[in-house]
Amino acid sequence: MTVRVRHGWPYLAGAVSAAAWVGPYAWMVATSFKTLPEIVAHPAALLPEHLDLRAYREVFAAMPVARYMAVTIGMAAAIATAQVALALPAGYALAKLRFTGRRFAFGTVLACLLVPAQATFVPVFLMFARLRLVDTMTALVLPFAASAFGTFLVRQSLMSVPDEIIEAARMDGAGEWTIVYRILAPMLRPTLVSLFLVSFVFHYSDYFWPLVMTTGDAVRTLPLGVALLREQGTGVRWHIVMAGNVVLSAPVLALFAVAQRQLLRAVRG
């Protein structure tokens, strides 16, 4: 008996911990299927009386979910693609080519690692306002098209690729761009996939930049739309907010379920 208790406690503690994280999601999903009278009567109930889809219908009526989703995915995909495409040649130049100014160029990239968007948004907003680019896709994508972190990551991975591979490719007559995109890119596949996924998930979820760079509905993203559901509704219309929350989180959680390994790789560094 004592033996069983000794070996059982990690399972018990594990179950409690998992519940502390899964429980809130479960409440979110359950609440999204409730009705307003139910929420008022039993706010904490983990199971709705029956599956009521009215909250979802209200979410779809209150905002153009499909358009917000398309804008958000388009923005995140554009940023992630640009970051990978630009980090490859830049990382190659920093890791493999000897030229005067290399230390300066690498130093610039490293310095940018220390500057978050939270410290640049005021001047960048004023700049875009002057160019009449507020409320455009350009204002959402362009500032993140190049990634200091991505460039650094690609440079680090390329350091371990032997020079002989590049020399052999040059002997075979391959141009520099062919070497970067056709020969080195496939070799760095795991790194590039991680970089793309992390960047995509980050910008899909980002609230701060779309909030400060938009004033209207033209390129509103899904996180903003969902947050607005709360601001527009007064009182305790949590079923509608949680339905919006489910719509916002489901794609990311699905991606996490499929690509957990790649996302974890990027976090471990």
Next chain:
Amino acid sequence: MRPRSRWHPWTMLAPTLALLFVFFLFPIGVAAFESAFSWDLLTPPRYVGVANYRALAAHGELLRIALRTLGYSGLVVVGTMSLGLAMALLVNRRARFFALVRASIFSAYVVSWVAVALLWMGLFDRGGRSLLGDPRWALPALAFVGVWKLAGYAMILFLAGLQAVPPSLLEAAALDGAGAWQRFRHVTLPLLMPTAGFVATTTLVTSFQAFDVVRIMTQGGPGRATELFVYAIYEQVFLDLSVGRASALTVVFFAMLLGLSALQLRAWRARGPAAQ
């Protein structure tokens, strides 16, 4: 290796360097410049010297924002580290069940801050009354949400650190008669220090930039109990239309962040070899 032509390296670097310069380095300079002007976006800017900084420092406003933000970050760092380490020790087991526990804890790190903030706002709500409306508990409540979100990140890093502890060391300590606690205290913990430094500083820098939880859950209130740095900048420029004040706040914010990042760089270097 020698580039094929002198221009190759620079054409390959040009887009990246240009974008990074325009959107990250140049704006810092612009903020420093604008902080010497009074500008409401409508009438022409007027040179005021250090008046913006002086106005912010008057009545201790700036100091309060800085201390409040550091207080929030401190709570988040301590909470995230202790919970992350505890969870890492718990799930560092082979059974599939623990892989599931691991995934559920880490999932909060992947989900957006918006979703997490709204979710906990709903959970804190007790028929219109909430912890978030209490000036004493609002900031700790936000920190709690930050810990819930970031604990998975700390857990993953601590887990990698735990798995890098050589089993032979633990076995040798056990042969010498060290109990489980002594093995943890004298073998595992010292070897985890570089990881701990890395987790502490990255969490510190991240939480110092917190904005989403404030904007969504409290808008800086009640009173100014949860007005953190980035939210204060946001308020100055978008609600008060005071570009000069916002720029001055930005400069102070960035200077403090650089100080914290200096700690971070030291921790990165310490972890460097272990991470590879």
